[in-house]
Amino acid sequence: MYRELQSQLVQHVRAFLQKQYQVELKNIPVEQPPSVELGEYALTFCFELAKKLRKAPRKIAEEIVANIGPIPGIERLEVAGGGYINARVDRAQLAKKIVSGSTESAPTGEKILVEHTSINPNKAAHIGHLRNAILGDTFVRLLRADGRHVDVQNYIDNTGVQVADVVVGLMYLEKKSKGEIERLITDPAPRGNQPIDYYCWDLYAKVSGWYELSPENKQTRLKMLHEIEAGNNEAAEIADILSTAILRRHLETMQRLGIYYDFLPRESEILSLHFWDLAFAQLKEKGVLYLEMEGKNKGCWVMKRAGTKAADSEAAEQSGPDEDAKIIVRSNGTVTYVGKDIAYHLWKFGLLGRDFGYRRFFHYAPNPDYPKGHEVWISAKSGEADHPHFGGVSAIYNVIDARQADPQNNVIEALRLLGYAEQAAHYTHLSYEMVALTPRCAAELGYDLLEEDKARAFIEVSGRKGFGVKADDLLDALIASAKREVDLRRTEIADEERHTIAQHVAIGALRYFMLKFTKNSVIAFDFKEALSFEGETGPYCQYSVVRAGNIFRKAGADPDAILRENIDLENIVTGSENDDIWSLWLTAAKLGLIIDQSIATSEPAYLAKYAFQLAQGFNNFYHRHHILTEADESRKKALLATAAIARRELIRALGVMGITAPSVM
RNA sequence: GGGCGCGUAGCUCAACCGGAUAGAGCAUCGGAUUUCUAAUCCGACGGUUGCAGGUUCGAUUCCUGCCGCGCUCACCA
Secondary structure (H helix, E strand, C coil), rough: CCCHHHHHHHHHHHHHHHHHHHCCCCCCEEEEECCCCCEEEEEEEHHHHHHHHHHHHHHHHHHHHHHCCCEECCCEEEECCCCCEEECCCCCHHHHHHHHCCCCCCCCCCCCEEEEECCCCCCCEEEEHHHHHHHHHHHHHHHHHHHCCCEECCCCCCCHHHHHHHHHHHHHCCCCCCCHHHHHHHHHHCCEEEEHHHHHHHHHHHHHHHHHHHHHHHHHHHHHHHHHCCCCCCCCCHHHHHHHHHHHHHHHHHHHHHCCCCCEEEHHHHHHHHHHHHHHHHHHCCCCCCCCCCCCCCCCCCECCCCCHHHCCCCCCCCCCCCCCEEEEEECCCCCCHHHHHHHHHCCCCCCCCCEEEEEEEEEEECCCCCCEEEEEEECCCCCCCCCCCCCCEEEEEEHHHHHHHHHHHHHHHHCCCCCCCEEEEECEEEEEEEEEEEEEHHHHCCCCCHHHHHHEEECECCCCCCCCCCHEEEEEHHHHCCCCCCCCCCCHHHHHHHHCCCCCCCHHHHHHHHHHCCCCEEEEEEHHHHHCCCCCHHHHHHHHHHHHHHHHHHHCHHHHHHCCCCCCHHHHHCCHHHHHHHHHHHHHHHHHHHHHHHHHHCHHHHHHHHHHHHHHHHHHHHHHHCCCCCCCCHHHHHHHHHEEEEEEEEHHHHHCCCCCCCCC
16 A cells, blocks of 8 residues: 555656656655655655756756656655655545555465574573574564465474483483483473473583583583484484474474474484485585695585685685685584585575475464464474475575574575575575573572673573573563453453463563564563563553454444445545544555565564554554544544554554454453 | 674664654653543653764765674584
8 A cells, every 4th residue: 555655656756757857766765754744755866866967956856846747646746855855645545545455465476484493402492592483483474474475494403412411411410211211201290390391401501510520521422412413322212202302392382472383304304314415415516615635624525615815815725725614524524514504405495306204293273373273294204195395495584693694604605606596695594683681680580690790781691501581481470470460450351361361461572572672683681671561562562452442342333344334534634634643544554565674674673663653653543532422423433444444454563473462451 | 813793862772775853662750531441641851873084965874994892703513
């Protein structure tokens, strides 16, 4: 609506500039004037044109406004300031289009792969993982709202050092047999009735300390890692049952937040199906890797790093070994993490020539996102005969924190050097900054802080040290806090229903909190802020939806039905006395544009800010115009339509963020 | 040392590809017909956008140099 009209306007202006002045502008930026009093769109290109045409910007603006002629949907153009052109739309006409609300973009058919969460399956999920999963899930929802076909993957590193650490803990510190470990997973009693991921959280921290005690202890870790990677032994079996149990816990935690997956590829299958061998052959054949013959990397297969001197200067190549090169295969013949990741990404783009086996792993009961329920598939060496196909996509988004930019860039560079420029260009590392704790928060949690840490703005969480806030704990705290608020406000309804409301509010608060910060801002986590339900929060937005709903409930009207009636929009959106109401309509009309921008910049925070703005606009309207006591029936109906539009678009915006509003709060 | 990112109100953060008076929330203070439920609304207070230059009609935004902070760069994953 707003988006469509905007592109029409740009097209028209572009054609006119070409015809009248023979100029072709690459970009015709469109902004919104500071206030609707000045119009709906602002054009700034006259300033740029001033140089080319050797005329004052205002003069050009005046000429254009005088000569451009009528533009569909635009009432008139006006010159403002030193050379802005402001466009005023035909409000009644646009409002009518907003009411009809049918502008879904056509599906493109191509498949997009979004990978997120990817928590090492050796401990409970913490707030850092929540940011990843919420960011990723919201991005998936954005793409789907835009009509794209998306597969959601959660990569499981079930054979890595982190899993090995916990297995070491069970076998060497706790001295448990395989049978005891199996019982530990099926029976909560031996682990003090805490969930298995919680139990391992503490154990993991303990093992890290144990390694520091002696070099022999540290050796155990390496030995364990190799056994697990090799497979077909007791340690590998223990690692498998343990990591699988913890993985289930992670899926349950994320399910609480409305986060679902389609496929869980595991490192164990990347190893057992020998993905690396195929990738290695390609990398050697195309000369991406070379065997280093001298220097500190002697005997390793290495790859030049992107952007280094060695990569673009031939002179450097002759002056000895490139010691800065990235090692892909160690001198002992084992492959590094980046190597495996290259193979995995060749698979993602369908360039490897081999596929995973697939079997069913987890079933989601019917829910608002999947009314018929949903199946999660997991990789397997030999899977079920009937399975959906994953991988072979045209674009990928990896939601991974900023600390892993370097390995990500290595993988992209490898694809590029292999000649897959197209794929490399559609490989997006959706990078975001970490969630850390404020010193105050750390103190509240009972951690002893070093003096130097107390002075910091934030302290990095560390699973290895057991330092952090567990995802389920935070969600529980939010639900409890929301429940107290609901108990105070809604004494007339049943406790069970109050609990459901509290869950909605808690999820809204948490998801919004994780989305309101732009990606490259470090979140310094603090309970006080995260538990807030006022101001710029999810519950604020949810409350606006509830309020709008209340109006219709009291009026005995259905918001969708109102919009199908014959409404006199002219009298409510036109004229400067109605600027505040019109401005709410206009904000509501922008959701499509905001979704586009959020995708283009891979920045879900835009959407969060927008939802808040829309909620704020509605609350303002709510106070200024008392709908149910409006005497003029025609105006009352138009006000109801206004509330219906704001409500509809706000519900839609929140839905893309995975937030739903309860019917009462 | 190289790479990436950050520095904006007391605090936490915004600012669309460079655009009109740099905006929100929190905190503080003052107010809102006991109403479509106040998880709300209105107002006040609060800024040399780290510093110094440059480009531009116009710079929080782009360029250069400093200062400060975070992350990262292993034959760990």
